[in-house]
Amino acid sequence: MLSNLTKNLVELERDQVLSEIKERLSQGEDPMRIFEECKRGMDLVGEKYKNKEYFLAELMLSGDLFREAMELIEPFLGEIKTEGDIKGKVILATIQGDIHDLGKNILATLLKLEGFEVYDLGVDVDPDIVVEKVKELQPDFLGFSALLTITFDPMKTVIDKLKEAGLRDKLKVMVGGGITTSLVKDYTGADFQTIDAMEGVQYCLETIKAKVVIKAKGGI
Amino acid sequence: MKEEYMTPQERMNAAINLEKPDRVPIAPLVGMDLPAAYYGLNTAEMHKEPIKALEAMVKFFDEFGGWDGYSTLPLYKGGYILAGLKFKAPGQELPDGPNYYGQFDEGEWMKVEDYKTVADIGWLKFVASEYIYRISDWSSEDAEEARKKFFELAVKGVEEWLIKRKLGLRTGANRVHPFFTLSLNRSLLKFTQDLYYRPELVEAALETMTDELIKRTIAACKNNGGNVVFIPEERAEGAIYPLKIFERFWWPYTKRIVEAFYEEGIITWLHLDQCWDLNIPYFKELPRVSCIIDLDGLTDIFKAKEILKDHLCIMSDVSGSLFSIGSEKQVEDYVKKLIDKLGVDGGHILSSGCEVPPTCRPENFKIFLKTGKTYQLSKK
Numbered sequence: 001m002l003s004n005l006t007k008n009l010v011e012l013e014r015d016q017v018l019s020e021i022k023e024r025l026s027q028g029e030d031p032m033r034i035f036e037e038c039k040r041g042m043d044l045v046g047e048k049y050k051n052k053e054y055f056l057a058e059l060m061l062s063g064d065l066f067r068e069a070m071e072l073i074e075p076f077l078g079e080i081k082t083e084g085d086i087k088g089k090v091i092l093a094t095i096q097g098d099i100h101d102l103g104k105n106i107l108a109t110l111l112k113l114e115g116f117e118v119y120d121l122g123v124d125v126d127p128d129i130v131v132e133k134v135k136e137l138q139p140d141f142l143g144f145s146a147l148l149t150i151t152f153d154p155m156k157t158v159i160d161k162l163k164e165a166g167l168r169d170k171l172k173v174m175v176g177g178g179i180t181t182s183l184v185k186d187y188t189g190a191d192f193q194t195i196d197a198m199e200g201v202q203y204c205l206e207t208i209k210a211k212v213v214i215k216a217k218g219g220i
Numbered sequence: 221m222k223e224e225y226m227t228p229q230e231r232m233n234a235a236i237n238l239e240k241p242d243r244v245p246i247a248p249l250v251g252m253d254l255p256a257a258y259y260g261l262n263t264a265e266m267h268k269e270p271i272k273a274l275e276a277m278v279k280f281f282d283e284f285g286g287w288d289g290y291s292t293l294p295l296y297k298g299g300y301i302l303a304g305l306k307f308k309a310p311g312q313e314l315p316d317g318p319n320y321y322g323q324f325d326e327g328e329w330m331k332v333e334d335y336k337t338v339a340d341i342g343w344l345k346f347v348a349s350e351y352i353y354r355i356s357d358w359s360s361e362d363a364e365e366a367r368k369k370f371f372e373l374a375v376k377g378v379e380e381w382l383i384k385r386k387l388g389l390r391t392g393a394n395r396v397h398p399f400f401t402l403s404l405n406r407s408l409l410k411f412t413q414d415l416y417y418r419p420e421l422v423e424a425a426l427e428t429m430t431d432e433l434i435k436r437t438i439a440a441c442k443n444n445g446g447n448v449v450f451i452p453e454e455r456a457e458g459a460i461y462p463l464k465i466f467e468r469f470w471w472p473y474t475k476r477i478v479e480a481f482y483e484e485g486i487i488t489w490l491h492l493d494q495c496w497d498l499n500i501p502y503f504k505e506l507p508r509v510s511c512i513i514d515l516d517g518l519t520d521i522f523k524a525k526e527i528l529k530d531h532l533c534i535m536s537d538v539s540g541s542l543f544s545i546g547s548e549k550q551v552e553d554y555v556k557k558l559i560d561k562l563g564v565d566g567g568h569i570l571s572s573g574c575e576v577p578p579t580c581r582p583e584n585f586k587i588f589l590k591t592g593k594t595y596q597l598s599k600k
Contacts, residue, residue: 057460061409096319148323181539
């Protein structure tokens with residue numbers, strides 16, 4: 001049985017969601033419970049997207065609604081996540097020459113919801129800065145969002161430099177965006193390519209899951 | 221090898237009318253960026269002096285032996301601002317370097333209250349009277365100067381493409397779809413919120429913008445002799461919105477535009493970027509041979525052909541990534557596949573999926589043209 005809050009979030013009833021949260025917080029209700037109901041709503045939106053009942057539009061609207069909900073809840077909640085809750089670290093960037101950030105922003109929102117720690121380097125990012133950030137943060141994933149072909153060479157440059165620095169095997173590299181194809185994956189030397197943000201999230205989840213199994217079996 | 225026996229215009233008209241041309245007509249979208257990259261020219265300067273961009277485009281066209289369409293003007297910053305679209309140009313808002321090309325500056329530049337103004341006075345008046353100064357640092361004198369510059373460019377474009385080179389697609393106007401215009405000026409998220417939470421405001425603006433677009437475009441075509449109108453859209457498709465949104469906010473307005481143009485003998489060239497697989501069946505509702513469906517590689521073009529065959533011409537989709545990092549063999553094979561599957565007997569214009577990018581390998585562009593020009597004629 002879904003709570004009223006969860007149901008309204010799934011149905012994108014923005015005003016009802018926000019007013020119910022305000023009301024319940026003012027009555028001193030446990031903010032963690034409110035958070036869990038919102039999170040459940042986002043999980044259901046994700047399922048509807050996978051089942052093709054929902055589209056990118058609903059993913060965006062629900063993501064923004066969840067962000068607004070969290071702005072209300074967080075002051076009452078303190079830190080939600082502990083180190084153990086974080087599934088993995090992801091660096092995202094739109095590389096030099098390209099200022100499009102739509103796909104990157106959607107992916108960032110979805111990854112955060114799934115428990116990933118996301119470092120968004122922004123748009124038009126110099127390849128050397130990406131390499132430096134990888135050295136500093138040691139992420140599990142590096143994701144590039146691209147809408148222009150001029151990004152192909154700078155993305156390849158980053159991956160080549162990661163190889164030179166002996167860092168390439170320590171992370172998975174994803175390329176995404178309307179201009180990317182399997183050709184781009186091969187050309188840049190990435191591990192994964194998609195034009196669908198949800199597929200990107202799925203890839204991260206499956207890769208992390210596999211990594212945990214290997215660790216449990218005493219592997220690397 | 222058989223000989224060509226049609227002019228570019230005859231060839232293009234045959235394809236659009238689903239009749240058999242001597243060979244597939246070729247109309248790659250070559251703007252200013254590819255010629256700039258090829259000749260090592262500075263695009264920052266071209267955005268300031270678009271006549272120079274047009275000259276580079278014409279030189280590139282001649283050097284590569286030409287093709288059948290289309291007659292475009294350079295898409296430069298001043299032109300976009302006049303149309304009410306914020307734009308970042310190299311050497312201005314972007315660094316001036318070989319890796320930088322002009323790009324739309326999408327954002328929440330237009331506010332919710334602007335919908336009513338647009339509905340009341342129309343998009344053009346809204347842009348000219350106030351919006352142009354919100355999305356640029358222009359003074360009214362700058363705006364006047366930009367209009368003069370655009371007019372000179374348009375006259376030169378007609379002279380170079382239509383009079384001297386007699387290109388087959390006589391584009392009388394380029395018009396960004398009202399839906400796309402609003403989406404770019406509100407940002408995708410805000411516009412989507414408007415569609416879901418304040419739909420009446422959006423509809424009122426779309427009504428006025430559609431009527432305005434039809435009226436001024438027909439007038440422009442009568443004035444310059446163009447018979448094709450280029451309308452780009454990349455925000456209404458099934459990859460982003462469910463069909464209930466498409467059916468309410470995009471399809472009725474598009475249908476109205478296409479039908480009005482068709483009555484005046486004008487072909488609508490719908491440039492549809494992103495994946496339109498879900499939406500393609502709707503286009504069967506348009507009058508037969510009333511428009512060109514131009515896809516960019518993300519829509520399943522072969523399935524689209526199956527659905528729209530005997531009804532509308534399809535413009536194909538050699539992708540930017542194939543042009544940039546594919547091999548000559550890969551380009552050649554894909555062009556042959558397009559020709560074989562999409563309309564040897566008409567209904568296909570060979571083209572690039574969106575603009576041919578500045579990173580295109582010259583040898584790939586050459587093999588694209590060569591295969592398009594010779595493959596059918598060399599067949600027994």
